[in-house]
Amino acid sequence: MAGRCRGCRHFRNDAKYLETMFKGLTSLSSAYGSVRSDDGICQRHGRYLRASASCGDFEAG
Amino acid sequence: MTNAELSTEQHAAPPLRWRELWLKEDWWAIWLGLGIVIVAYGFFANGGSIKWIAVTPPKWSDFSQLGAHFGANYLRYFAQFALWLAVFTVALTALGHRARDFLPSFVLLYALAIVIFAVGQWDKANSYNIEPPLLALAVGLVLSNLVGLPRWLDAGFRVEFYIKTGIVLLGATLPLTLIIWAGPVAILQASIVSLITFFVIYFVGVKLGLDKRLAATLGAGGAVCGVSAAIAISGAVGGKKEDAPIAITTVIIWAVLMIFVLPFAARALNLPAGVGGAWIGTSEFADAAGFAAAQTYGDLAAQGAVAGTSDQAVFAYTLIKVVGRDVWIGIWAFVLAVVATTRWDRDETGRKPDAAEIWWRFPKFVIGFLAASLLVTLATRGYSLGDYNKTVVPSLVAPIKDLRSWAFIFCFLSIGLTTRFRELASAGKKPFLAFSAGAIVNVIVGLLLSAVVFASHWEHLTR
Numbered sequence: 001m002a003g004r005c006r007g008c009r010h011f012r013n014d015a016k017y018l019e020t021m022f023k024g025l026t027s028l029s030s031a032y033g034s035v036r037s038d039d040g041i042c043q044r045h046g047r048y049l050r051a052s053a054s055c056g057d058f059e060a061g
Numbered sequence: 062m063t064n065a066e067l068s069t070e071q072h073a074a075p076p077l078r079w080r081e082l083w084l085k086e087d088w089w090a091i092w093l094g095l096g097i098v099i100v101a102y103g104f105f106a107n108g109g110s111i112k113w114i115a116v117t118p119p120k121w122s123d124f125s126q127l128g129a130h131f132g133a134n135y136l137r138y139f140a141q142f143a144l145w146l147a148v149f150t151v152a153l154t155a156l157g158h159r160a161r162d163f164l165p166s167f168v169l170l171y172a173l174a175i176v177i178f179a180v181g182q183w184d185k186a187n188s189y190n191i192e193p194p195l196l197a198l199a200v201g202l203v204l205s206n207l208v209g210l211p212r213w214l215d216a217g218f219r220v221e222f223y224i225k226t227g228i229v230l231l232g233a234t235l236p237l238t239l240i241i242w243a244g245p246v247a248i249l250q251a252s253i254v255s256l257i258t259f260f261v262i263y264f265v266g267v268k269l270g271l272d273k274r275l276a277a278t279l280g281a282g283g284a285v286c287g288v289s290a291a292i293a294i295s296g297a298v299g300g301k302k303e304d305a306p307i308a309i310t311t312v313i314i315w316a317v318l319m320i321f322v323l324p325f326a327a328r329a330l331n332l333p334a335g336v337g338g339a340w341i342g343t344s345e346f347a348d349a350a351g352f353a354a355a356q357t358y359g360d361l362a363a364q365g366a367v368a369g370t371s372d373q374a375v376f377a378y379t380l381i382k383v384v385g386r387d388v389w390i391g392i393w394a395f396v397l398a399v400v401a402t403t404r405w406d407r408d409e410t411g412r413k414p415d416a417a418e419i420w421w422r423f424p425k426f427v428i429g430f431l432a433a434s435l436l437v438t439l440a441t442r443g444y445s446l447g448d449y450n451k452t453v454v455p456s457l458v459a460p461i462k463d464l465r466s467w468a469f470i471f472c473f474l475s476i477g478l479t480t481r482f483r484e485l486a487s488a489g490k491k492p493f494l495a496f497s498a499g500a501i502v503n504v505i506v507g508l509l510l511s512a513v514v515f516a517s518h519w520e521h522l523t524r
Contacts, residue, residue: 006076021302022292024309027480028316028336028347029288030221032086032156035390036289037421038077039296048292049299050398050414051076 005042006051007059010055013040083108086222087450089152091429094229096148097464098433101233102440105457115460117467118179127179137204142171142310143235145467149222158216166217170478174470187364194353194360194473198320201477205313210478221289224349225426227468228383232433233461235376239523240434244384246518247342250510251385254343257506259284262499269491273405274300275307277397279492282308283499286387286424287316287347293422297394298401299416306486311496313480314488316350324357327367334362334369336379336511337521340382343507351382353473370523377519379430388427391419 001022012018015031021041025031029044045055080089101111116137117284121127131138146167150160177200180186181193204210266276278300278388282291291308294300323344327337337358345351355378359371397412441453 007306014157017362022305022309023315024306024480024485025288026220026291026360027220027288027309027476028220028349029292030086030219031292033082033103033221033225033289034085034425035089035286035293035394035422036296037293037418039292046302047299048295048305050296050300050418051417053299 003054003058003059004051005040005049005053005055006038007058007061008042009059010042010044010057011049011061012043013038017041017054020040065091072310076242077421081421083155084157085425086152086156086219086516087225087425087429089156090222090225090229090426091432093148093152093226094232094426094429095436097230098233098436098461101457101461102436106440110456110460112456112460112463113137114144115463117463118139118175118182120182120184122184138175145471149217149219152222153216153219162213162216164217166214170217170471170474173197173474174467177470177474178466181360183215185500187366192257192324192357192360192368193470194356195321197355197470197473198317198477201474202317202480203477205478205481206483214370215479218478220349220472220475223468223472223475225351225429227352227465227472228348228379228426229391229433230430230461230465230468231375231379232430233380234372234458234465235434237431237434237438238374240380240431242383243380243522246515247339247380247385249385250339250515252341252380252389253505253510254285254503255386255389258499258503261502262495265498266492268494269495271491271495272301272304274298275304275492276305277401278308279311279496281390282312283315283346283395283399283496285390285393286344286382286388287312287350289347289424290390290393293390293394294397297398297418297422299406303486307488307492308496310485310488312495313485314493315496315500316346317476319345319479320350320354320357323354324361327358328361330508330512332367332512333373333520334359334367334371335373335522336516337367338374338377339381339515339519340507340511341374342378342501343511344383344504346468348382348387349472349476351378352469353476355379355417356469356473369520373519373522377522381432381484383427390424391422394422395419397470403458437519 004023038047042049104111153163154160177193177197197225262280262283263276277298278291278295281294288309292305295305323341338355342356345354355374359374361367362369362374363371394416395418402413444453
């Protein structure tokens with residue numbers, strides 16, 4: 001899906017990665033739950049985003 | 062695993078959509094929970110019961126009794142351990158965990174759970190104020206913070222998975238008619254408190270100079286469902302990647318504190334079990350933490366220390382927390398995502414959110430909770446109250462309740478075993494102050510609604 005964070009090389013949203021990045025997440029929650037949907041971290045802008053977001057710095061992954 | 066190693070791995074996963082049926086723990090909690098309920102009903106309908114495998118330590122007063130029990134029933138415990146191990150391994154492997162990491166971790170967890178369960182059944186436990194949920198939490202905290210456990214053991218300490226499985230099993234013991242009768246009041250009370258708490262945290266945060274996205278993330282953490290809400294909202298509004306860890310730290314500190322404070326505060330105020338459960342449901346932040354507090358208050362009721370029954374505390378808590386607060390997280394996320402993209406950062410990341418997000422973020426385990434309730438309610442609708450208590454409870458409901466207790470103990474232990482205070486991100490003074498303002502207002506308004514406005518409703522729940 002070109003143009004969206006989901007398809008961008010700067011975007012990471014696998015659950016294991018997020019549980020490593022977000023210290024303490026597993027104490028009272030997890031990255032495997034439905035509420036997270038498929039949000040992930042934009043490593044270029046340092047933002048935590050919806051996979052359906054987009055920006056002008058998109059680079060296909 | 063270091064960040065450098067992580068950055069060389071595969072980047073974004075493809076959209077889940079309906080693959081979440083086997084790639085999200087909510088759905089696995091449903092499959093496991095409903096599977097157990099269906100098997101239990103299958104045995105019951107054919108004149109049997111799953112109580113052989115739903116073994117728990119009995120009340121005891123000296124070690125010889127306990128030793129005799131384990132000597133006579135070790136095969137049952139072994140079979141139960143094997144059952145849990147098998148079903149959790151299948152689920153966690155499907156979710157991407159490694160079975161070889163989970164096995165040793167779960168052996169430790171189950172061994173600790175047996176000890177906690179047995180200590181809780183000691184006839185002097187009440188005299189020493191030993192409550193199994195609090196003991197499990199305390200033991201876990203000591204092991205992870207003072208003794209120290211290897212990181213790889215975390216593979217079996219899946220707090221959310223255990224609590225969601227336990228909540229689905231809880232559904233089987235809660236009549237659907239009760240949910241329908243008490244649900245609207247739960248939703249009303251929870252909505253009032255959620256909105257007040259959110260706006261207090263948000264406006265205090267903004268007034269203190271916090272970014273609006275961080276203020277909203279903290280607000281949702283306090284108002285809806287703790288850490289899960291915080292990460293849902295942080296993602297929905299596109300917060301900085303540091304926002305979620307700040308909210309996580311703040312929620313954990315408050316939630317752990319509340320586990321120990323709320324049950325004893327409710328007892329000091331002499332609140333009946335249902336009222337105390339409703340207050341805990343309104344004022345705790347995360348499901349798992351709240352269940353530890355509500356179960357503790359239920360245990361106090363079972364001991365006669367407070368009026369009412371254990372079920373009243375747990376059911377009132379569940380109705381307020383799960384039905385009244387958790388289910389709205391998708392709507393919170395959607396509305397705040399719209400606000401973020403149309404008002405807060407019009408010049409930054411684009412694309413308005415899709416309303417379908419409400420569904421994708423819906424905490425699906427609630428469906429399992431309601432389905433389990435519907436299933437058992439329909440299956441037992443032909444029984445008189447006397448027959449229900451004489452036949453259905455011991456053969457069907459009680460064994461499911463016992464397995465639920467195991468799932469909850471796994472969860473309470475896991476909270477402590479995964480909470481390493483030194484490793485939490487620094488929250489900073491301003492986020493902590495903003496969250497604390499909301500938490501204090503929440504506790505006061507929650508008490509007012511539970512113990513005054515809707516007191517009669519919660520006091521007489523299940524009667």
